[in-house]
Amino acid sequence: MAEVIQQEKHGKRRSRQASIRVDMTPMVDLGFLLITFFMFTTNFSKPNTMDVKLPAKNITGTKTEINEKNQITFILGKENRIFYHQSSAGKLNSENLKETEFTDAGITKIITEAYKNAPLQENFTVIIEPTQDANYKNFVDIFDNVSASQKLRYGISELKPWEKTVYQNISQ
Structure with missing residues (x-):
């Protein structure tokens, strides 16, 4: 995951500087997993519908004349x-x-x-x-x-x- 690379300089001896290299591969995998999780659990848009109240079925079979x-x-x-x-x-x-x-x-x-x-x-x-x-x-x-x-x-x-x-x- 993370490794320490030590570099030595020739010439005067100074304190050793340690360079740290972090492997980001697991972080990228975690990011994609989180994005996928939220995409599947989120509603992007709510359906916009209108309630239509249909008239009751005419059981008697008679027609209603509309003046x-x-x-x-x-x-x-x-x-x-x-x-x-x-x-x-x-x-x-x-x-x-x-x-x-x-x-x-x-x-x-x-x-x-x-x-x-x-x-x-x-x-x-x-x-x-x-x-x-x-x-x-x-x-x-x-x-x-x-x-x-x-x-x-x-x-x-x-x-x-x-x-x-x-x-x-x-x-x-």
Whole structure:
């Protein structure tokens, strides 16, 4: 491990100087063992997940009809734009499809107002429809808002053809 090497000088005799040479091989092995140990026992990143509460299975087999006033639909568009409406297929037009700011307070306020005005609040449903141009961050943000508003019924759907037509006219 360590050895002492003595060197003698010719000429005048002085005290002998001892040179100590330390073998570092075991220290390097120990270092790699410690690094390996800590790599195996450490979590490098915690998984970031979102709890999704799925609706209960319909045991009776009956379909629940959702009145247009018992739902609100959010359409996620490009460039952080968000639109919402409470209309059915024949009634949606450019005046009914409204745009709002993408803020937590604004979205929560819209959901709360629609919930208060719903005829059957136990059937109130929030529908989220991302377009092809929407980004993932906006989808997660609106999903967080729906979860925070404690509304137990929500759905994620594709943009319907009649909504797509009105959305394309407004978003241009």
